[in-house]
Amino acid sequence: MMQPHKAVIGRDPRGEPILVKRKSLEDAECPIARSLDAIGDWWSLLIVRDALLGRRRFGEFQKSLGLAKNILAARLRLLVDKGILKPAPASDGGAYLEYVPTPKGRGLFPVLVALRQWSEAFDEAPEEIATVLVDRDKGRPVRKLELRAQDGRLLGFADTVLRPKQTSVRSRRA
Amino acid sequence: MMQPHKAVIGRDPRGEPILVKRKSLEDAECPIARSLDAIGDWWSLLIVRDALLGRRRFGEFQKSLGLAKNILAARLRLLVDKGILKPAPASDGGAYLEYVPTPKGRGLFPVLVALRQWSEAFDEAPEEIATVLVDRDKGRPVRKLELRAQDGRLLGFADTVLRPKQTSVRSRRA
DNA sequence: CTCCTATGGTTGCATTATTAAACCAGATTG
DNA sequence: CAATCTGGTTTAATAATGCAACCATAGGAG
Numbered sequence: 175m176m177q178p179h180k181a182v183i184g185r186d187p188r189g190e191p192i193l194v195k196r197k198s199l200e201d202a203e204c205p206i207a208r209s210l211d212a213i214g215d216w217w218s219l220l221i222v223r224d225a226l227l228g229r230r231r232f233g234e235f236q237k238s239l240g241l242a243k244n245i246l247a248a249r250l251r252l253l254v255d256k257g258i259l260k261p262a263p264a265s266d267g268g269a270y271l272e273y274v275p276t277p278k279g280r281g282l283f284p285v286l287v288a289l290r291q292w293s294e295a296f297d298e299a300p301e302e303i304a305t306v307l308v309d310r311d312k313g314r315p316v317r318k319l320e321l322r323a324q325d326g327r328l329l330g331f332a333d334t335v336l337r338p339k340q341t342s343v344r345s346r347r348a
Numbered sequence: 349m350m351q352p353h354k355a356v357i358g359r360d361p362r363g364e365p366i367l368v369k370r371k372s373l374e375d376a377e378c379p380i381a382r383s384l385d386a387i388g389d390w391w392s393l394l395i396v397r398d399a400l401l402g403r404r405r406f407g408e409f410q411k412s413l414g415l416a417k418n419i420l421a422a423r424l425r426l427l428v429d430k431g432i433l434k435p436a437p438a439s440d441g442g443a444y445l446e447y448v449p450t451p452k453g454r455g456l457f458p459v460l461v462a463l464r465q466w467s468e469a470f471d472e473a474p475e476e477i478a479t480v481l482v483d484r485d486k487g488r489p490v491r492k493l494e495l496r497a498q499d500g501r502l503l504g505f506a507d508t509v510l511r512p513k514q515t516s517v518r519s520r521r522a
Numbered sequence: 523c524t525c526c527t528a529t530g531g532t533t534g535c536a537t538t539a540t541t542a543a544a545c546c547a548g549a550t551t552g
Numbered sequence: 553c554a555a556t557c558t559g560g561t562t563t564a565a566t567a568a569t570g571c572a573a574c575c576a577t578a579g580g581a582g
Contacts, residue, residue: 204477208476210463214388215389223380291458297382305512309497309503316498319458321461321491330457334484339477
């Protein structure tokens, strides 16, 4: 069985095994690092995207993404472990599991929208993008994501600042 | 018994075997896949985060992130290639390069905010998150990112739909 | 029931990526 | 001009990925 974050990376001069984790970000203080620890690999977010588009079954994901089946199996296990997908018996009475996004999984929607809009704005070949995200009611493209202050002012990157939380005597990393 | 398997997928002009490479997503039609092709690995987004926080130099990134120097060098090259960072002579007159975010790099700000807010909302140990993103003027936490329709209605995941773009008559590639 | 096929994986193994550490060149300091 | 700092590259190891083979279960045909 795979042990994702532990490995012997070598022996010291006395032959002692040196045990080191693959860099894991799960106990970082930075929330961005923490989120990347859950979904920061090549495939996880794409699986979540597919799940939010309504795909549910192993074969659907595999066909849609074209990734190796062992990798897909490992990723699905990870996403289930992290509470992003939940396994459920097949809704059509079939014999196999379905993988359904949890609220935590649906909570990634803004992340996916942000990535989409970044591509739309900065990609070098935007004409190759095949889809548009539209408002279901009116069928018109959505606006860009907006970040606002509590009083409603629209905020850009330069209008924000990262402040240490005051709850404990932690050293600040950023 | 299984035959020894060689993952040779072709031959280059000199007859050397072309071997399996990592999947590239750069010509996907999905803009999320396209963005992940640029910044979808373990470290790139964290480097961008650091750059947006004002870090500029190789040593600053390395100390902050704690990643191997060869990996950092490779990632910086990649981010420069993708137009996310731009190398510039050191602003303090020193001899080395600085890596400065371009507009495309600053355009990742909403992605970083979305990831941060996802952690804040769903992380199992949110008390370990050390910082808050605040409005610079008032010093108060920002609101959650908002997705709106063109007429201003606030949109959730279920209020949107992905629509195929109307493509030109000509290139209807399979 | 047996054979055949489809689905949903696991296993084996070659290749690639990541890592820590050693090394190195140019710039800065003593 | 030696020592040290900065900014990397090289080396050698482990971990992750990709692909095809293999397997287990379910359903249908004969």
